[in-house]
Structure formats: C-alpha cells, structure tokens
Amino acid sequence: MFESLSDRLQAVFQKLGGKGKLTEEDVREAMKQVRIALLEADVNLKVVREFVARVTEKAVGEEVTKSLTPAQQVIKIVHQELIDLLGQANVPLAEARPGPTIIMLIGLQGSGKTTTAAKLALWLRKKGKRPLLVAADIYRPAAITQLESLGRQLGIPVHSEGAQSRPPDIARNAVRRARDESITHVIIDTAGRLQIDEPLMVELEQINAAVEPVERLLVVDAMIGQEAVRVAEEFNRRVGLTGIIFTKIDGDARGGAALSVRAVTGVPIKFLGSGEKVEASTIEPFHPDRLASRILGMGDVLSLIERAEAIYDEEQARKMQKKLVKGSFDFEDFLASMQQMRKLGPLQQILGMIPGLDKLAREEIITEKDLKKIEAIIFSMTKEERRNPDLIKGRRKERIARGSGTQVQEVTQLVNQFRQMQRMMKRMGGKGGIDPRELMRRLR
Incomplete structure (x- = not known):
C-alpha cells in the first residue's frame, strides 16, 4: 500500500531539492503534483484540497523560501501535515475498569x-x-x-x-x-x-x-x-x-x-x-x-524494532555476533537468520521499513522467491556441508542441485556469494557495523 504515492511524492521532493532556493512558483508547482499524486492514490477530494491548501500556505512562508535547505523544510511540513491528517498520535485500545x-x-x-x-x-x-x-x-x-x-x-x-x-x-x-x-x-x-x-x-x-x-x-x-x-x-x-x-x-x-x-x-x-x-x-x-x-x-524503524523484540533471542544474537566478527558464520547460521527474519513479516514489507531500502524493496532486488530458492539449496546440504562450505565441490554441487530443484550454476553462485559475504562480515564486523544495503547486493 502507498508504493505509487510514495514514489510520486519522493520524485516531487527530489526535483525540489535540485533547485536550491525556492520561489513561490516552485512551491505551487510542486503542490500541484502532490495534489495529483494524492488524487491518484484515491484520497477523498475534499481532504486533498484542504491538505494541499494547508501545506501551500506554510511552504510559501518566508521561513521556507529563505531557508538554506528549503526542500527539506517543505518535506518537514508535508510530513507533519500527513501526521495531522492521520490522527497525530497512536490511540490505544480502551480498557474497562473493572473488566472484562x-x-x-x-x-x-x-x-x-x-x-x-x-x-x-x-x-x-x-x-x-x-x-x-x-x-x-x-x-x-x-x-x-x-x-x-x-x-x-x-x-x-x-x-x-x-x-x-x-x-x-x-x-x-x-x-x-x-x-x-x-x-x-x-x-x-x-x-x-x-x-x-x-x-x-x-x-x-x-x-x-x-x-x-x-x-x-x-x-x-x-x-x-x-x-x-x-x-x-x-x-x-x-x-x-x-x-x-x-x-x-x-x-x-x-x-x-x-x-x-x-x-x-x-x-x-x-x-x-x-x-x-x-x-x-x-x-x-x-x-x-x-x-x-x-x-x-x-522508513519505520520503530515498528521494525518492536516486531524484532517479540522474537528476539538475546543469547542467540550474542553467539551470532561472535561468529560474524570471527568470520565463522556458516550456512546453518544463515538459515537460522533467514527463518528469524521471516517471522518479522513479508520480506518486501520489512525492507520498506528500513530507511534507504524502501526503493530496493520495490525494485525487488531480493524477493521471497529468491529466499525460498536459497532455503531449498541449504536444506539439500548435509550438516557437514552447511558448517564447512569449502566442501561443496563437484558431485556435491550436483547432488544439492538435484535435491533443491535448481541448477548447478545456482548452487555455485550461492556458495561463491556466501564466501564473499563471510569475508565482508568479518571485515565489517571488526569495524563495528554492517551496511544492510551491502548485504542485499551480496545476496543478489
């Protein structure tokens, strides 16, 4: 939901960002595009008119047009108006006293x-x-x-x-x-x-x-x-x-x-x-x-954190971190991580919650279908092969490909990419951080 609207709005703001200083005409043209985007997203006409009028009134003010970052100021205004439109704050379930x-x-x-x-x-x-x-x-x-x-x-x-x-x-x-x-x-x-x-x-x-x-x-x-x-x-x-x-x-x-x-x-x-x-x-x-x-x-990191906390195993995470730093992260660890991640919800939805990865999600750099194929390949390995990917050569690759319904080239590609990822994780783990975008590229 909102993918099309999100793309349209981001395109409008990207165009504004390339202008530097904004004129009142720039703002009004941008708001015209925002109006079209909202109507195409099936937003009520009266709601659209009132929303655009409020944003325009604030965006053509002196504080925005003379700002060093006017495009960011406009985005900030649109963001706040969207929050106001949606209700400003979370409204929790009411509780009866006494119950039930x-x-x-x-x-x-x-x-x-x-x-x-x-x-x-x-x-x-x-x-x-x-x-x-x-x-x-x-x-x-x-x-x-x-x-x-x-x-x-x-x-x-x-x-x-x-x-x-x-x-x-x-x-x-x-x-x-x-x-x-x-x-x-x-x-x-x-x-x-x-x-x-x-x-x-x-x-x-x-x-x-x-x-x-x-x-x-x-x-x-x-x-x-x-x-x-x-x-x-x-x-x-x-x-x-x-x-x-x-x-x-x-x-x-x-x-x-x-x-x-x-x-x-x-x-x-x-x-x-x-x-x-x-x-x-x-x-x-x-x-x-x-x-x-x-x-x-x-993005929506807070919601992602709340989902993760519901399935979070602190001891398992600590062990995983040690393996990442040492570069001993193997296919069994990878499979466990994938299964934990899938508990958070659909992959594209999860990627959409991470700032900067929403476009990767929509472009489907990696999809649920890709994950299922990777899972099938790993499940077709023996425990020994999962723990030591260097064993996976020749006939072992052929057996894994037959068992997973994939091609030998796909098994080879996964093993090679996994080795690269192991090296990258060891290098980045030692520096104290792993870039999720880099992980996505490695898994392509």
Whole structure:
C-alpha cells in the first residue's frame, strides 16, 4: 500500500531539492503534483484540497523560501501535515475498569473480521491478557467453524452457541462466562453483509445495547478505496465507532482510504493488518507518524524494532555476533537468520521499513522467491556441508542441485556469494557495523 504515492511524492521532493532556493512558483508547482499524486492514490477530494491548501500556505512562508535547505523544510511540513491528517498520535485500545474489556468487531462481509478477531486475540495474549473469542456471526456459512478452528490453533478459548441462538444473547452469555473465568478481553465477531442494510444495523445496535462494548471497531478492507469512507460514516452514525482496523494493507491498494477515513469521520485508526496468516507480526498498532514516514520514504524503524523484540533471542544474537566478527558464520547460521527474519513479516514489507531500502524493496532486488530458492539449496546440504562450505565441490554441487530443484550454476553462485559475504562480515564486523544495503547486493 502507498508504493505509487510514495514514489510520486519522493520524485516531487527530489526535483525540489535540485533547485536550491525556492520561489513561490516552485512551491505551487510542486503542490500541484502532490495534489495529483494524492488524487491518484484515491484520497477523498475534499481532504486533498484542504491538505494541499494547508501545506501551500506554510511552504510559501518566508521561513521556507529563505531557508538554506528549503526542500527539506517543505518535506518537514508535508510530513507533519500527513501526521495531522492521520490522527497525530497512536490511540490505544480502551480498557474497562473493572473488566472484562468488551470489543465488538463489525464490518462488511469479506473484510476479514474473523481472521482479525483471532489476530487481535493473539496480540492481546502476547501482552499478557486473557482473551475470549465470541462467534456471533450465525449467518455466514462456516463462520463459527472458522473461529473455533482458529481458537484451537492458537490455544485461545472460543464461546459459541451454534446458529440457533440470537447474537445479542450469545454476546451476553459470553460476557457472563468471561466474568466467571477471569477473562480480561472479550472479542465479539459479528456478522457482516455484502452491503450495509437495516437488519445488520439493528442487530449491531442490539448487541451494543446488550453488552455495552468499550470498543466498537470497524474492520475495513483497504482494497475497497473510497467506499471505505461511506461505510465508516454509516457505521459510525448507527453504532458510534471507537476505532478502525484496516486489513490487507499489503495488497495492491492505493491507500487513499487510510488517508481519508480519519479526516472525514474523526474516528481513529487503531490497527493495521496484513496477510492471511494469524501471526503476531500480521497485526500492528497504528502510529500516524510512522505511516507518514513510510509514505515519504523515511522508513519505520520503530515498528521494525518492536516486531524484532517479540522474537528476539538475546543469547542467540550474542553467539551470532561472535561468529560474524570471527568470520565463522556458516550456512546453518544463515538459515537460522533467514527463518528469524521471516517471522518479522513479508520480506518486501520489512525492507520498506528500513530507511534507504524502501526503493530496493520495490525494485525487488531480493524477493521471497529468491529466499525460498536459497532455503531449498541449504536444506539439500548435509550438516557437514552447511558448517564447512569449502566442501561443496563437484558431485556435491550436483547432488544439492538435484535435491533443491535448481541448477548447478545456482548452487555455485550461492556458495561463491556466501564466501564473499563471510569475508565482508568479518571485515565489517571488526569495524563495528554492517551496511544492510551491502548485504542485499551480496545476496543478489
């Protein structure tokens, strides 16, 4: 999401940076290009007009035009305005005192509510909470079965009463159970429809009245674009939304909905979801400043660090550092590092969070397909070969190629590149740092 918008904006600012001193005409021409970029990203027209007007007013001021680095000043203004547009600060989940905290997930069918309910439950459990999933969607075929299956998979309890009970009664009984079992959070997966209709809204109002949730979160598919604004406005009018969760942000979406919904409805975005796998890395709290930085190509190191901390093994990292410095980093270590990295999320998404590597991610210098091929080659090696790559010659290469479904030349290339990387890591490790861009080039 936002790749096209990010490219367009960075091109505009690069052009400004080449001008040195800026005239008012330069700024207005740049803002014209920003306006086009935002509209092409499917941002609401009214939001675009107001955004461009605010940026232009500040960017043509004396402080910018007489600055030694006017282009940087303009970027700083755009960055701050994007943050303001997205909501200024992270809005955490509300907590009920006393508990349990009741969260109702609502939205249209196909938005990913059920999967999001499981992801949110997993995220809460990693925070030390005790969540309960509630199957209140009695209309969609297999909705109850899906939630129960996800609950078993994650080891999270699910409250379900089949398709015969009324959703408000299911929710009420689930809250009663939560109090009896000292559950901290109740996550209610409600029914969706293909479009907003009166029966859907009435049922949501009934559930809302029955259990009085502190959070009423609208789950929205980021792929639906401007339709998200209308959907959010209508749900907010009927049940009073407290937050929004955007799903499928790793899809081929233009991203305008995320920039529009908060500005139009005033409802904060609370989480971003990606992928279909139910893992902690596929849902993250929404931080306006971090998304603004991603859009402008500044990366999002804080989110990357938070993901890494969730899977970080300090002892393993210490051992790895010693091996890097000594140059004894082998294929087994490399395989373990790859597997740890993949737990952080899709490769291109991770690279996009690192300042300076967002373009490498989009240009696909190294892709998931490349990693899978490398993995297959390493898995086809014996333990002895992984620990001592110098053994990999002649017939060993042929055997590894057959076992991994690759060509001998590809095995040779990987072994040669790995040896170069070992030497580089020893050299750079001794200097106290490794340039990630250099690593990417070495792995091409």
